Amino acid sequence: METGVPEPAERRGDAPAARAAGVATEPAAPAGHPGWTASLLAERPAPDLRGDLSRFGVGLGLASLYGLALGARQGGVSFAHHAAGVPAALVAVACLGVPALTIVLTLFDATLDAPRALSATARAAAATGLVLGGLAPAAALFVVTSASDFTAALMGMLGLAVGGVIGVIVLLRDLRAALQRDGGLLLLAGHGAALLGFAGFAVALALRVWWGTLPILKEGVL
Template identity: 85%
Template sequence: MDTGVPEPAERRGDVAASPAASAAAGPTAPATGASAGPTVPAGHPGWTASLLAERPVPDLRGDLARFGAGLGLASLYGLALGARQGGVSFAHHAAGVPAALVAVACLGVPALTIVLTLFDATLDAPRALSATARAAAATGLVLGGLAPAAALFVVTTTSGFTAALMGLLGLAVGGAIGVCVLLRDLRAALQRGGGLLRLAGHGAALLGFAGFAVVLALRVWWGTLPILNGDAL
């Protein structure tokens, strides 16, 4: 029935706009509480990343395991070099390559710690062991990665001098990376305070240690690896 009373403008606008608003809004998602997509689980670091990961607090057992893993990987490079001659040469090279890492860790790092005490260094033994283990792991990873190529090269080349040179080049690359990792970790542990003279003394000690480590490693490799001292040429 028409009562003659006009309908309010607001009411008429709501009724007219409701179909258009519904069409523009589109279909609404059902309120099921489910997420829009599948949840991707967080990934875990690989073995290599865990082996080279920096640890805020030194862990004796973990550092020893890391050092042992570095020695084992370095021995793979020794086995690759021993493939040129075979036989007992496998054992000589597998023991000789990681022997340089042990020599630097047992002779060079303690000597560096003693020298740093002259400059009132704050480096403690657990921190030095942690840095040494991480450097050995880095060296081992590099040498282990180069082992297949080294084995192929020393077996196929006819020149003993070239085989020795390429074997020494791989050792130099792995050793250089290990020394850089060790110096960086030790420098980070030492730069916690002190004056300019103290920091200069730390830098001089670290540079001297780097030279000593290089000479010591070369001396060990030259005396223990038959491919370098001429026995397998």
């Protein structure tokens, strides 16, 4: 036998160690891509204007699906009225409520800039749209098969309430997190009061918009 030539690992009885070393050096399998829903609701480390506007638009589109479901009770032009009316509340809260909240927070020395407010608003709109879009098939079934207008309006309003509450919760949580990152919670009581006041204002504004634009609600009460 020739000397100086190392024997294979298998001959020396080191096969288990060699295999273990081989396994340890193999590259890890790439992680799977997150789903569309997870990507839509994912928290972003920094505001992204283009991405936030896209996410806000997707939320509006999903919310309009719920409006189409409500319009199925009357059909015709009612489809357009409800499809525009449901997301109109999200636009009203984003354009009127969030800027007002940002101004109020500055009175409490809160450093909440516009990009972060937009990012939180877009994520909240996406959450609301996902809930309403998911409830759209059930809402269509209920409003079409309900014997009375009141029952149809009640079921439609229930879905709107669920989606709206979830959106407000997501928005307030993201705004509070942004304030904490910037050290803006030194006046915690004042900031909390401002956020709670905004929540009440957002709910009242959304209800006012829905009452004025959704015929199914008026017909269910009148």
